Amino acid sequence: MRAFDLTPLYRATVGFDQVADLMDRALANDVGQNSYPPYNIEKTDDDAWRISIAVAGFSDDELAIEVKDRSLLVTGRKTVDESERNYLHRGIATRAFERRFHLADHVRVTGAAHENGMLHIDLMREVPEALKPRRIEITSDTKKDANLVEAKSVN
Numbered sequence: 001m002r003a004f005d006l007t008p009l010y011r012a013t014v015g016f017d018q019v020a021d022l023m024d025r026a027l028a029n030d031v032g033q034n035s036y037p038p039y040n041i042e043k044t045d046d047d048a049w050r051i052s053i054a055v056a057g058f059s060d061d062e063l064a065i066e067v068k069d070r071s072l073l074v075t076g077r078k079t080v081d082e083s084e085r086n087y088l089h090r091g092i093a094t095r096a097f098e099r100r101f102h103l104a105d106h107v108r109v110t111g112a113a114h115e116n117g118m119l120h121i122d123l124m125r126e127v128p129e130a131l132k133p134r135r136i137e138i139t140s141d142t143k144k145d146a147n148l149v150e151a152k153s154v155n
Contacts, residue, residue: 037076037097047125048110051101056117057094063119065112072101072109074119106131 039053051072055063058076066073078094104125111122 034097036093036095037099039099044122045124049107049123051121051123053099053119053121054117055114055119057092058119060114063114065109065119065121067103067109070103070105070107072103072121072123074099074101074121 037054039051042050042052044050053074055076058078062077062079064073064075064077066075074097076097078096103123106127107123107125109121110124113120
């Protein structure tokens with residue numbers, strides 16, 4: 001039994017609802033997850049990844065990659081084969097598929113390539129300048145005091 005109620009997380013935290021949603025999706029998708037087509041996720045750099053999906057039998061025009069709402073959606077739709085073929089064994093699956101990957105903040109798709117039956121999708125995290133750490137210069141009061149003229153009290 002894998003039914004977890006994450007409602008207490010929503011009540012007790014502010015701004016962590018994305019983490020709870022991610023856990024909710026992971027638990028919901030874990031049961032009966034489709035394993036077709038197989039894929040790899042590889043880390044190519046500190047802020048870069050590559051998703052490789054085995055798409056044997058699909059051409060470029062039968063594959064589609066779409067990014068929407070921090071989600072990467074890869075779909076494959078095989079065109080109908082009009083020719084009459086008599087297979088003795090049919091082991092290459094060319095059924096339609098849909099693979100969804102949830103992307104973290106500031107992760108964007110930088111490119112895709114289809115070669116040798118593999119679809120490679122390159123991803124990179126690009127943090128905006130406003131969110132990057134920056135050094136703040138510390139000033140001292142000695143510069144301000146250097147321009148002051150000494151004042152004496154008059155009585």
